Amino acid sequence: MLTVRGVVLEVVERGQGRPILWLHGEEGLDPQAPFLDLLAGAGRVTAPSHPGFGHSPESSTVDTVDDLAYLYLDLLAEQDRRDVIVIGASLGGWIAAEMAVRSTERIAGLVLVGALGIKVGDRETRDIPDIFALHPDEVVRLQYRDPARFVVDYTKKSDDELAIIARNREATALYAWEPYFHNPKLPQRLHRVTVPTLFLWGADDRFISAEYYGAAYRAAIPGSRLELVERAGHFPHLEQPEAVVERIRGFVRDRGT
Amino acid sequence: MRGWFFSENAYHLLPDAKEYDSIRVKLPNRYYDPKIGADLYHRFIDEWQIAEEMGLEIMVNEHHQTATNLNPSGPVVMGVLARETRKARLLSLGNPIATRREPVRVAEEMAMVDVYSRGRLECGFVRGVPYEMSAGNHRPTRMMERFWEAHDLIVKAWTSHDGPFNWEGKYFHHRQVNIWPRPYQEPHPPIWITALSPSSAREVGARGYIVASFLTGFDGTRAVYDAYRGRRAELGLAPAGLDRFAYAALVYTGDTDEEGYAGARKLMWYLESNKVPPQFTSPPGYHPIANSVNAMKGSNPGIFKMFQNPTLPGLMENGLVFAGNPDSVYRQVKKMYDHVGGFGHLLMMGQAGFLDHDETVKGMEMFSREVYPRLKELSVR
Numbered sequence: 001m002l003t004v005r006g007v008v009l010e011v012v013e014r015g016q017g018r019p020i021l022w023l024h025g026e027e028g029l030d031p032q033a034p035f036l037d038l039l040a041g042a043g044r045v046t047a048p049s050h051p052g053f054g055h056s057p058e059s060s061t062v063d064t065v066d067d068l069a070y071l072y073l074d075l076l077a078e079q080d081r082r083d084v085i086v087i088g089a090s091l092g093g094w095i096a097a098e099m100a101v102r103s104t105e106r107i108a109g110l111v112l113v114g115a116l117g118i119k120v121g122d123r124e125t126r127d128i129p130d131i132f133a134l135h136p137d138e139v140v141r142l143q144y145r146d147p148a149r150f151v152v153d154y155t156k157k158s159d160d161e162l163a164i165i166a167r168n169r170e171a172t173a174l175y176a177w178e179p180y181f182h183n184p185k186l187p188q189r190l191h192r193v194t195v196p197t198l199f200l201w202g203a204d205d206r207f208i209s210a211e212y213y214g215a216a217y218r219a220a221i222p223g224s225r226l227e228l229v230e231r232a233g234h235f236p237h238l239e240q241p242e243a244v245v246e247r248i249r250g251f252v253r254d255r256g257t
Numbered sequence: 258m259r260g261w262f263f264s265e266n267a268y269h270l271l272p273d274a275k276e277y278d279s280i281r282v283k284l285p286n287r288y289y290d291p292k293i294g295a296d297l298y299h300r301f302i303d304e305w306q307i308a309e310e311m312g313l314e315i316m317v318n319e320h321h322q323t324a325t326n327l328n329p330s331g332p333v334v335m336g337v338l339a340r341e342t343r344k345a346r347l348l349s350l351g352n353p354i355a356t357r358r359e360p361v362r363v364a365e366e367m368a369m370v371d372v373y374s375r376g377r378l379e380c381g382f383v384r385g386v387p388y389e390m391s392a393g394n395h396r397p398t399r400m401m402e403r404f405w406e407a408h409d410l411i412v413k414a415w416t417s418h419d420g421p422f423n424w425e426g427k428y429f430h431h432r433q434v435n436i437w438p439r440p441y442q443e444p445h446p447p448i449w450i451t452a453l454s455p456s457s458a459r460e461v462g463a464r465g466y467i468v469a470s471f472l473t474g475f476d477g478t479r480a481v482y483d484a485y486r487g488r489r490a491e492l493g494l495a496p497a498g499l500d501r502f503a504y505a506a507l508v509y510t511g512d513t514d515e516e517g518y519a520g521a522r523k524l525m526w527y528l529e530s531n532k533v534p535p536q537f538t539s540p541p542g543y544h545p546i547a548n549s550v551n552a553m554k555g556s557n558p559g560i561f562k563m564f565q566n567p568t569l570p571g572l573m574e575n576g577l578v579f580a581g582n583p584d585s586v587y588r589q590v591k592k593m594y595d596h597v598g599g600f601g602h603l604l605m606m607g608q609a610g611f612l613d614h615d616e617t618v619k620g621m622e623m624f625s626r627e628v629y630p631r632l633k634e635l636s637v638r
């Protein structure tokens with residue numbers, strides 16, 4: 001547990017070298033996931049559970065992505081991390097982008113994995129499927145290339161694991177309910193992201209596609225590039241952890257030491 | 258005990274349930290015929306008027322985007338009833354203030370109804386059922402915090418009479434609150450709050466409002482009332498009278514048990530037709546984490562238990578339905594009353610689904626003539 005200006009966070013710390021801040025998405029942070037160990041091979045990973053997710057307590061003062069962005073900028077400052085690679089997936093990608101438009105003082109690069117946070121279409125276009133109005137099975141079908149691998153068998157989970165699933169859903173609703181998974185002001189601010197930025201997108205993302213959403217996001221950040229991860233849906237770090245970490249390693253290498 | 262006649266004003270002429278996956282939130286309104294709907298609206302107003310003639314009080318509620326309830330605006334119906342009735346108390350249970358965006362508007366609407374009815378308003382505040390979240394785009398997290406702020410603002414708007422006051426809270430901002438009209442009743446209409454769990458009942462008990470429990474059965478209701486009483490005792494407050502406790506059930510009284518059961522079976526449409534998928538019954542954050550965990554393990558939380566394969570004997574055994582001949586209905590209500598330490602208000606869903614006008618009136622008439630006088634005499638042993 002780590003306390004940042006009064007906000008208590010469950011944090012996984014792993015690896016050596018270049019500081020990496022990993023910001024999880026709606027799926028939450030699984031300390032046992034192969035992805036985190038692989039990522040630790042690319043640098044010194046700090047991976048918090050956002051307030052309300054995992055075992056991080058809720059915070060009465062943190063209830064927006066704006067709050068989360070400042071929370072993690074404060075975390076980097078309090079730990080005096082510099083030249084940090086900030087990586088976020090889905091909701092976490094939105095947080096990472098919001099951090100970068102506020103300050104890149106301590107950030108050397110940004111990796112946005114299937115990032116949410118902007119609205120592309122008009123007011124009658126539902127860019128992002130409404131996970132709160134879809135059957136849970138349909139949400140899994142949309143978010144994973146191979147849904148069968150990710151259907152949760154609740155009967156095989158402990159009460160603590162089930163509580164974390166429920167907490168992750170609740171915290172997602174807290175941060176992303178309205179406006180739905182986006183900040184209407186974010187696109188007009190993305191020009192402020194002046195650090196190298198890499199978008200990674202599942203080639204088979206049925207939830208939000210690279211061609212539609214990823215391309216619009218990429219176009220809003222000057223000089224950024226977008227790469228597809230084959231055989232992956234909306235959470236490529238879960239479906240293809242090796243491939244995602246390989247891209248991240250390359251990105252970190254290009255940033256020097 | 259006071260008896261309140263309550264109807265959800267459902268639109269029951271629906272396609273086969275196999276044709277849709279949810280009666281709430283997303284059932285296309287092409288299935289609604291406004292001409293039939295107009296007849297139904299007038300019929301339900303008539304039935305509330307008949308309830309008044311029989312000496313019963315009147316209860317109205319509201320729900321959104323659902324065929325189970327065609328009152329998306331409780332205040333509109335209350336406005337009609339304020340003019341069309343003369344003596345019944347008019348309970349709105351209630352205003353979903355955890356989700357309404359403008360509490361000051363709620364204060365205005367309810368003050369209007371109170372004045373129109375010359376002080377007959379009983380004002381309920383509810384959180385809003387889980388199905389309302391998607392229907393109204395309401396965030397299901399931290400709702401009670403929002404609920405109580407809305408409540409505080411409404412009560413202050415009702416009771417401030419010296420010009421505008423300022424409100425810059427966490428959820429609501431109004432720099433010039435000064436409602437016209439102000440309520441007819443002093444200091445404000447009686448407040449009712451729905452509580453289905455002990456934790457919410459504690460808050461209501463602390464404030465001394467009327468707590469209403471819906472279809473919570475024997476033990477669920479007792480837990481709610483005990484929490485209310487317990488919280489008052491903890492705070493050193495005076496014990497609450499019976500008039501602080503309300504219980505809502507499906508009620509049908511016939512000449513014979515058979516006739517009573519037949520009416521109750523028709524009322525069960527309300528439970529049987531409530532086909533709703535999990536994303537609408539359990540929006541994230543609506544239920545406590547422990548309840549969500551139990552739901553994942555297969556046991557449905559709280560109010561959803563009653564929707565699982567309801568049978569009339571099961572519902573009667575659990576105290577969700579009171580039905581039969583007058584003696585049977587009296588005995589069933591009395592059993593609940595004794596089990597929970599007494600209650601002062603019986604909220605009766607007396608119309609639902611295919612129960613037609615004559616049947617509805619018959620059930621009401623049998624209740625008010627043969628059962629109600631005995632219930633009025635009840636006191637706690």
